[in-house]
Amino acid sequence: MAAVSPLSPEAINQIKRLDLRARMVVRGFLQGLHASPYHGFSVQFSEHRRYNRGDDPKLIDWLVYAKTDKYYIKRFEAETNLTGYLVMDLSRSMGFTASQQMTKFEYCICLAASLCYLMIMQQDPVGLITFGDKVRASVPARSRRGHLGDVMAHLTNLQPEGTTDLPACLNQVAAMMRHKSLIMLFSDLLGDPEPVFSALARLRHGGHDVILFHVLDEAEVHFPYDGAVEFEDPETGETISVDATGFREDYLKNLTDFQDAYRRKCSDLRIDYVPMDTSMPFDTALTEYLISRQARF
Structure with missing residues (x-):
C-alpha cells in the first residue's frame, strides 16, 4: 500500500479541529520548503x-x-505587509463529494484556514469574504494573532447551501476593496465563464492581485463512472440520465477546454490560476501562494 502524505486530504481529514488542521498543513509545508526547489x-x-x-x-x-x-x-x-482576503464560494455545489471523504467545500475551508495561518505568521493582515448568490459576510483584514481564532471560528460555522452568482459577487467584492489587496478566491467555478472573466478583469483593473483556486472533486476531474448513471444538479435539483461510458470522452474534453479557457484568460490578466482536486496535497496550493507573494517584489 502506498504511503499517505502527511499533507494529503486523507491524512488531514483525520484531524477534526480546523485550527489543528491548518497548523499541521503549514508546519509540514514550511518544513518541506527546506528540501524543495523553493528553499531559496x-x-x-x-x-x-x-x-x-x-x-x-x-x-x-x-x-x-x-x-x-x-x-x-x-x-x-510598507514593502513587507500584504493585505489578503480569502473569498469563499458557499454554493451548494461545493458540498459535493463522490468519495465520502473531504468535500470540495471542506477542502477549500482547510486550504483557506492554512493560508490564513501562514499569512498571520508573516504578520500580514488577512480577512474573509463569503458569498453565494450575493456577498453573505465580511470579516475585516487584521494581522494580530487573536484574529486567527476569529477567522477560524467563522470558517468552522460555514455551510454550503443555495445557488451562486459568482460574477455579481466578484463585482461586489471589487467595490468593497479600499486598498490594493491579494484576493484568494476558492470556487468550483460552475457556470458560464465569460461574465466571470469580466469580473476578474475589474479586480485586476483595481490593482488587486488574484489567486484563483479552482477546486473540483476528484470524481469531477477523472469521471470514474460506467454504465447508466443519473446525475443531479445540486443547485437546481434537475436530473439527467446518461451512459457514462459513452459520455466520458466528451466530458473530459469539455472539462479540459473549460480549464484551458480559464488558464488562458487568467494568464492574459496576470492572475494565478490553480486548478486542484480534492485528492491533491495542500502544500501544492501553499506553494502557489508563496510564488505569487514572491512575484510582488
Missing part, C-alpha cells in the same frame, strides 16, 4: 528581498550574506 524563497519570504542595482549598499544584511553568499536587503514595513 524561505529567507526572502519572511523579511528580505534581493539586492538590486540602485539600492543603497548600506541596507545590505551582511549576516544573511554570510549564510547565503547572496546580497539581500531588509524590507521596509
